[in-house]
Amino acid sequence: MSNEHYLIVSYFLVGLVSLCLGIVVYRVLRTPFAAIAEAATGRLRSRVLTRALGFCMTLAAALGFLSVSYNQRGCVSYEQVIKNRYFLVQNSKEQLQVTGEWIASAVFLWCIVVLICLVALRTTQANRHDKT
Amino acid sequence: MSPHSIAFLVTLVASILIVVLINRLLRPGLRGLLEQVVALPAATEFYLRAFAIVVVLIALAAALDTYSELKEGARFMEYIWAIADRLKHVVEELLVVLLVYVGLITVLMAALRRRQ
Numbered sequence: 001m002s003n004e005h006y007l008i009v010s011y012f013l014v015g016l017v018s019l020c021l022g023i024v025v026y027r028v029l030r031t032p033f034a035a036i037a038e039a040a041t042g043r044l045r046s047r048v049l050t051r052a053l054g055f056c057m058t059l060a061a062a063l064g065f066l067s068v069s070y071n072q073r074g075c076v077s078y079e080q081v082i083k084n085r086y087f088l089v090q091n092s093k094e095q096l097q098v099t100g101e102w103i104a105s106a107v108f109l110w111c112i113v114v115l116i117c118l119v120a121l122r123t124t125q126a127n128r129h130d131k132t
Numbered sequence: 133m134s135p136h137s138i139a140f141l142v143t144l145v146a147s148i149l150i151v152v153l154i155n156r157l158l159r160p161g162l163r164g165l166l167e168q169v170v171a172l173p174a175a176t177e178f179y180l181r182a183f184a185i186v187v188v189l190i191a192l193a194a195a196l197d198t199y200s201e202l203k204e205g206a207r208f209m210e211y212i213w214a215i216a217d218r219l220k221h222v223v224e225e226l227l228v229v230l231l232v233y234v235g236l237i238t239v240l241m242a243a244l245r246r247r248q
Binding site: 021025028029031032033035036039093094096097098099100101103104107108110111112114115118119121122 | 170172174175177178179181182185186189190192193194196197229232236239240243244
Protein backbone atom coordinates (compact mmCIF):
# COMPACT_ATOMS: atom_id res chain seq x y z
CA MET A 1 0.00 0.00 0.00
CA SER A 2 1.46 3.37 -1.01
CA ASN A 3 1.68 6.23 1.48
CA GLU A 4 -1.05 8.13 -0.35
CA HIS A 5 -3.45 5.18 -0.14
CA TYR A 6 -2.54 4.74 3.50
CA LEU A 7 -3.30 8.44 4.14
CA ILE A 8 -6.74 8.24 2.49
CA VAL A 9 -7.75 4.97 4.21
CA SER A 10 -6.41 5.93 7.65
CA TYR A 11 -7.94 9.44 7.56
CA PHE A 12 -11.48 8.21 6.92
CA LEU A 13 -11.09 5.17 9.17
CA VAL A 14 -9.84 7.25 12.11
CA GLY A 15 -12.64 9.78 11.48
CA LEU A 16 -15.21 6.99 11.60
CA VAL A 17 -13.67 5.45 14.72
CA SER A 18 -13.67 8.87 16.44
CA LEU A 19 -17.35 9.46 15.65
CA CYS A 20 -18.24 5.92 16.79
CA LEU A 21 -16.36 6.53 20.03
CA GLY A 22 -18.49 9.64 20.70
CA ILE A 23 -21.70 7.74 19.91
CA VAL A 24 -20.70 4.77 22.11
CA VAL A 25 -19.98 7.09 25.06
CA TYR A 26 -23.37 8.78 24.52
CA ARG A 27 -25.18 5.43 24.45
CA VAL A 28 -23.43 4.27 27.63
CA LEU A 29 -24.42 7.44 29.52
CA ARG A 30 -27.85 8.04 27.96
CA THR A 31 -30.04 5.78 30.12
CA PRO A 32 -28.90 6.94 33.59
CA PHE A 33 -28.68 10.55 32.40
CA ALA A 34 -32.25 10.52 31.01
CA ALA A 35 -33.53 9.17 34.34
CA ILE A 36 -31.73 11.91 36.31
CA ALA A 37 -32.85 14.66 33.93
CA GLU A 38 -36.46 13.44 34.04
CA ALA A 39 -36.46 13.36 37.85
CA ALA A 40 -34.96 16.86 38.04
CA THR A 41 -36.56 18.75 35.17
CA GLY A 42 -39.56 16.78 33.87
CA ARG A 43 -40.07 14.73 30.73
CA LEU A 44 -39.95 17.49 28.08
CA ARG A 45 -36.78 19.19 29.30
CA SER A 46 -35.12 15.83 29.96
CA ARG A 47 -35.53 14.98 26.28
CA VAL A 48 -33.81 18.23 25.30
CA LEU A 49 -30.99 17.59 27.78
CA THR A 50 -30.50 14.00 26.57
CA ARG A 51 -30.30 15.19 22.97
CA ALA A 52 -27.82 17.86 24.03
CA LEU A 53 -25.70 15.12 25.64
CA GLY A 54 -25.69 13.23 22.33
CA PHE A 55 -24.75 16.30 20.29
CA CYS A 56 -22.06 17.26 22.79
CA MET A 57 -20.37 13.83 22.72
CA THR A 58 -20.49 13.60 18.92
CA LEU A 59 -19.18 17.15 18.50
CA ALA A 60 -16.40 16.55 21.04
CA ALA A 61 -15.34 13.47 19.05
CA ALA A 62 -15.47 15.38 15.75
CA LEU A 63 -13.57 18.32 17.25
CA GLY A 64 -10.85 16.04 18.60
CA PHE A 65 -10.43 14.39 15.21
CA LEU A 66 -10.49 17.63 13.21
CA SER A 67 -8.18 19.58 15.51
CA VAL A 68 -5.11 17.61 14.38
CA SER A 69 -3.58 19.14 11.28
CA TYR A 70 -1.43 17.32 8.73
CA ASN A 71 0.30 20.59 7.87
CA GLN A 72 1.88 20.97 11.28
CA ARG A 73 5.55 20.22 12.12
CA GLY A 74 6.89 21.96 9.01
CA CYS A 75 4.99 19.89 6.40
CA VAL A 76 3.53 22.57 4.14
CA SER A 77 2.96 20.65 0.90
CA TYR A 78 1.06 17.45 0.16
CA GLU A 79 4.25 15.76 -1.10
CA GLN A 80 5.98 16.41 2.21
CA VAL A 81 3.00 14.96 4.11
CA ILE A 82 2.89 11.67 2.16
CA LYS A 83 6.69 11.26 2.05
CA ASN A 84 7.00 9.71 5.51
CA ARG A 85 4.81 6.76 6.59
CA TYR A 86 5.88 7.13 10.23
CA PHE A 87 4.55 10.73 10.24
CA LEU A 88 1.19 9.50 8.92
CA VAL A 89 0.94 6.80 11.60
CA GLN A 90 1.84 9.32 14.33
CA ASN A 91 -0.84 11.72 13.05
CA SER A 92 -3.52 9.00 13.12
CA LYS A 93 -2.52 8.14 16.70
CA GLU A 94 -2.62 11.82 17.64
CA GLN A 95 -6.12 12.18 16.17
CA LEU A 96 -7.38 9.27 18.31
CA GLN A 97 -5.56 10.61 21.36
CA VAL A 98 -7.04 14.13 21.05
CA THR A 99 -10.49 12.62 20.43
CA GLY A 100 -10.22 10.62 23.66
CA GLU A 101 -9.14 13.71 25.61
CA TRP A 102 -11.99 15.83 24.21
CA ILE A 103 -14.60 13.18 25.01
CA ALA A 104 -13.20 12.79 28.55
CA SER A 105 -13.44 16.58 29.03
CA ALA A 106 -17.03 16.53 27.75
CA VAL A 107 -17.91 13.71 30.18
CA PHE A 108 -16.52 15.77 33.08
CA LEU A 109 -18.59 18.72 31.90
CA TRP A 110 -21.74 16.59 31.91
CA CYS A 111 -20.87 15.32 35.38
CA ILE A 112 -21.18 18.97 36.49
CA VAL A 113 -24.54 19.24 34.70
CA VAL A 114 -25.73 16.15 36.60
CA LEU A 115 -24.46 17.70 39.84
CA ILE A 116 -26.55 20.82 39.15
CA CYS A 117 -29.60 18.62 38.36
CA LEU A 118 -29.14 16.74 41.65
CA VAL A 119 -28.82 19.95 43.65
CA ALA A 120 -31.98 21.31 41.99
CA LEU A 121 -33.82 18.06 42.73
CA ARG A 122 -32.72 18.07 46.36
CA THR A 123 -33.76 21.73 46.78
CA THR A 124 -37.21 21.00 45.30
CA GLN A 125 -37.64 18.01 47.61
CA ALA A 126 -36.57 20.09 50.63
CA ASN A 127 -39.02 22.88 49.72
CA ARG A 128 -41.88 20.37 49.39
CA HIS A 129 -40.93 18.82 52.74
CA ASP A 130 -40.93 22.28 54.40
CA LYS A 131 -44.42 23.07 53.05
CA THR A 132 -45.89 19.83 54.39
CA MET B 133 7.41 -6.13 14.04
CA SER B 134 9.36 -2.91 14.71
CA PRO B 135 10.70 -2.04 18.20
CA HIS B 136 8.24 0.90 18.35
CA SER B 137 5.28 -1.42 17.75
CA ILE B 138 6.47 -3.88 20.42
CA ALA B 139 6.92 -1.09 22.99
CA PHE B 140 3.55 0.41 22.04
CA LEU B 141 1.69 -2.91 22.35
CA VAL B 142 3.27 -3.73 25.72
CA THR B 143 2.40 -0.21 26.96
CA LEU B 144 -1.17 -0.62 25.71
CA VAL B 145 -1.62 -3.97 27.50
CA ALA B 146 -0.04 -2.59 30.71
CA SER B 147 -2.32 0.50 30.52
CA ILE B 148 -5.41 -1.70 30.14
CA LEU B 149 -4.30 -3.77 33.16
CA ILE B 150 -3.78 -0.60 35.23
CA VAL B 151 -7.25 0.67 34.25
CA VAL B 152 -8.89 -2.67 35.15
CA LEU B 153 -7.07 -2.69 38.49
CA ILE B 154 -8.10 0.92 39.32
CA ASN B 155 -11.69 0.19 38.35
CA ARG B 156 -11.87 -3.03 40.40
CA LEU B 157 -10.30 -1.46 43.46
CA LEU B 158 -12.26 1.80 43.49
CA ARG B 159 -15.67 0.81 42.10
CA PRO B 160 -17.23 -0.93 45.16
CA GLY B 161 -16.27 1.87 47.56
CA LEU B 162 -17.29 4.56 45.09
CA ARG B 163 -20.65 2.87 44.53
CA GLY B 164 -21.33 2.74 48.29
CA LEU B 165 -20.35 6.38 48.73
CA LEU B 166 -22.47 7.57 45.81
CA GLU B 167 -25.50 5.52 46.89
CA GLN B 168 -25.28 7.12 50.31
CA VAL B 169 -24.79 10.69 49.02
CA VAL B 170 -27.02 11.01 45.95
CA ALA B 171 -29.81 8.55 46.94
CA LEU B 172 -30.79 8.18 43.27
CA PRO B 173 -29.75 4.90 41.56
CA ALA B 174 -29.56 6.54 38.11
CA ALA B 175 -27.11 9.18 39.38
CA THR B 176 -24.92 6.51 41.00
CA GLU B 177 -24.90 4.59 37.73
CA PHE B 178 -24.12 7.76 35.73
CA TYR B 179 -21.13 8.71 37.87
CA LEU B 180 -19.77 5.14 37.88
CA ARG B 181 -20.06 4.88 34.09
CA ALA B 182 -18.53 8.35 33.64
CA PHE B 183 -15.61 7.29 35.85
CA ALA B 184 -15.00 4.12 33.83
CA ILE B 185 -15.24 5.97 30.48
CA VAL B 186 -12.90 8.77 31.52
CA VAL B 187 -10.28 6.44 33.00
CA VAL B 188 -10.30 4.18 29.90
CA LEU B 189 -10.18 7.06 27.40
CA ILE B 190 -7.42 8.96 29.19
CA ALA B 191 -5.27 5.84 29.66
CA LEU B 192 -5.60 4.90 25.99
CA ALA B 193 -4.98 8.51 24.88
CA ALA B 194 -1.84 8.67 27.02
CA ALA B 195 -0.63 5.34 25.63
CA LEU B 196 -1.12 6.66 22.07
CA ASP B 197 0.56 9.96 22.83
CA THR B 198 3.97 8.67 23.83
CA TYR B 199 7.09 8.38 21.67
CA SER B 200 10.45 6.86 22.47
CA GLU B 201 13.77 6.42 20.65
CA LEU B 202 14.17 2.70 19.99
CA LYS B 203 16.48 1.49 17.24
CA GLU B 204 16.50 -1.88 15.45
CA GLY B 205 18.42 -4.44 17.50
CA ALA B 206 17.74 -2.67 20.81
CA ARG B 207 18.70 -4.63 23.93
CA PHE B 208 16.21 -5.98 26.49
CA MET B 209 16.75 -3.19 29.05
CA GLU B 210 16.30 -0.52 26.37
CA TYR B 211 12.81 -1.92 25.75
CA ILE B 212 12.13 -1.85 29.49
CA TRP B 213 13.25 1.80 29.73
CA ALA B 214 11.14 2.78 26.74
CA ILE B 215 8.06 1.04 28.17
CA ALA B 216 8.68 2.56 31.62
CA ASP B 217 8.94 6.00 30.02
CA ARG B 218 5.62 5.50 28.23
CA LEU B 219 3.93 4.08 31.35
CA LYS B 220 5.07 7.10 33.37
CA HIS B 221 3.06 9.28 31.01
CA VAL B 222 -0.02 7.02 31.35
CA VAL B 223 0.18 7.01 35.16
CA GLU B 224 0.62 10.81 35.26
CA GLU B 225 -2.52 11.33 33.17
CA LEU B 226 -4.48 8.83 35.28
CA LEU B 227 -3.41 10.60 38.46
CA VAL B 228 -4.68 13.93 37.11
CA VAL B 229 -8.02 12.32 36.14
CA LEU B 230 -8.39 10.71 39.58
CA LEU B 231 -7.67 14.04 41.29
CA VAL B 232 -10.26 15.83 39.14
CA TYR B 233 -12.80 13.09 39.88
CA VAL B 234 -12.10 13.23 43.61
CA GLY B 235 -12.62 17.03 43.43
CA LEU B 236 -15.92 16.51 41.62
CA ILE B 237 -17.18 13.94 44.15
CA THR B 238 -16.13 16.22 47.02
CA VAL B 239 -18.14 19.10 45.53
CA LEU B 240 -21.06 16.70 45.00
CA MET B 241 -20.94 15.56 48.63
CA ALA B 242 -20.63 19.10 49.97
CA ALA B 243 -23.49 20.41 47.81
CA LEU B 244 -25.89 17.56 48.55
CA ARG B 245 -25.08 17.17 52.25
CA ARG B 246 -25.78 20.87 52.82
CA ARG B 247 -29.27 20.40 51.45
CA GLN B 248 -30.08 17.24 53.41
